[in-house]
Amino acid sequence: MRKYAFGTALIAVPLLIALAGPLVAGEPGPRAVSFTAGGGHWLGTDFTGRDVWRQVLLGGRSVVLVAIAATVLAYALALPLALAAALTGRAWWEEVLLRPLDVLIAVPSLLLVLLVATALEPGPGGLALLVGVAAVPDVARVVHAAAVEAAARPVVEALRLHGESWWRIAFDQVTRTIRRTVAADAGTRLVGALYLVATAAFLGVGVQPDAADWAVMVDRNRPGLFLQPWAVVVPALLVAGLSTGTNLLFDAALHRAGGKEVRR
């Protein structure tokens, strides 16, 4: 259990603040001067003179939920697609499945998000959908590359020879073989999703540019970094704790699952 302790501690704080923060934030106080420290604001004030601590309490829920939903969605779409391509064994079918994604990869995801969001003005749900779909080509490529190797192993040949179903080969065997790669990738995707949402917000898309949102806070409070660092440092630390902690927990869980493979 000790190996889970560090990872749990790292994600506990951001998760707790994200989920319970809005309940304890209370009413907004009067605005103060931008980027000041003290004066009853123990983390100072932000670029519009609001209390940073209150913004931190309010700003987690949207980021965390949108980023997690987007990452889950990206995998829900990309994993079956990549596995289907890796397991088909027919080159033309692999092309049909993956080639269109390569076209999407050529379009920067920020541009994609901006274009669609400007046209449709989505809410948080729509933004999660958009960010998730934008990540599909990247995720599919990584999963496909790992799965092609895993699908060529003798154990998969043996399963085919014994008439095993596609589902079980794909999800029980191949996905299990590549789970470390997938877990590592998922950790970076989560961070990527967080900052894609933030960048879009910075350009006025998706989240309001002055919204209480950790990622937006990091972006918008940067000009005052040397006057009042907490408005940037605290939300950045919370985001970093969330992603690092997630990665550590994945690693710890996978390490135990794989521990028996080491010795024969």
Next chain:
Amino acid sequence: MTEPELVRVDRLGVAVGGRTLVDGVSLRVRPGRVTALVGPSGSGKTTTALALLGVYPDGARVTGTVTGGMPGTGRPGAPGPGAVRVGHVPQHPATVLNPARRVGVLLRDLARVHGGGPEAVRRALKDAELTDVEGVLSRYPHQLSGGQQQRVVLAQALLTGARVIVADEPTTGQDPGTAARVAALFGRLVARGTGLLLLSHDLRTVRELADEVVVLEAGRTVRTGPPADVLPAAEEPAPSAPSRSGRPEPGPVRLSVTGLTARHPGGAAVLHDVGLTLRAGECLALVGRSGSGKTTLGRCLAGLHPRHDGSVRLDGEPLPRSVRRRGRRGLSAVQYVFQDARSTFADHRPVLDQVARAAVRLRGRSPSEAADEARTLLAALGLDPAKASRPPAGLSGGELQRAALARALVVDPAVLVCDEITSGLDTDTRTAILARLAERRDRTGLALLFISHDLAAVGALADAVVTMAEGRLVTGPPARATECQTPGLTSPA
């Protein structure tokens, strides 16, 4: 026995989770001498040998002492006072070579760590008797043959200044000529003063090399002494061939292959215009050197190598080239047993479940019926079903090989392709498996294609022998095979 000892193991006991792997084993390794560990698969040979390297299974409780071996759990660094460096040549040498680096770089790095230069590398390669040195140094490990990988690993061990070498099944799965060359190599190494701990099923090699033999059974020492005293008489008879008389006549043609030409992805042909027929109740042995295309032929028949032309017919009906397009009936009709059994089992499920699963999928059995059938079959092949309830990591290579055979037989195939299934098995197990296959063949009319280097097994089971050379079938047994079946040259597995 007055020579100094390099390593001594006293009353070693290793237990994992209440299960005893090794129980009170003692042995000595002396300079210029060979100590052999023999015994059935799963008897604790590898666990004992790894103790010399200071490596134990995860969570093992260790009793007894190892004096002179490597310190602690595989920690790198200089051995402690009075200790010597121990090198390891595992059964599958590729597993210890870094696949991402060229052999030359691997060896030079190792030499630098141990304070040697290019001349140390050259000396180690010369001692390991590696030919085509320049070619080997510029390649990646996966581009080398199994024999070359073995010698590179040996050279690595020598570079680290190892005075004791642990060799795990160095001659397993090789044709008799190659096995003899490997044995001679180790013989010369020992003559220069190295101590060798040899783990082997190959009693011929053990007899030839060993000064002292420790026979293990279920983790305990059952006999110790010079080979002549503890091993069975020099030439154990090959498992007696069930004569054709008294056996049912071969049935109708089951499998017919014509004009089979197979290619590698690059386009190079590996099989040229191969043709053969296999009748029900017949066993055809396929022999030939490594790399001659035997395995590719077996994989073509099983649908695992779809890049081929020509026709493969089962009972007159063409079989789809790829395993993906063979339905339930096509799959259960032709089964294939892989050479490396461990790599064909998923490591997160009990072996028994994986064996039973084949009957569920291909014969429509319910899970409980399938489990019963699998248990019966495993027991008949000499594998304790309780042991088979563990995941593959809890079974030895030989035990998995039997499980792999059970996994193919449980679907009741019409044609079975066996690729080197007796390598890595001790004599008793091998005899039991061959008897089981012969019984299946005679009772249910199973047609067997038996790919093997093990000429004693071929002699016991096969009705006819064909030889493959450079991707072509040469009808009839090779001159060497006939020679090898004379008593003096029989190769016990």
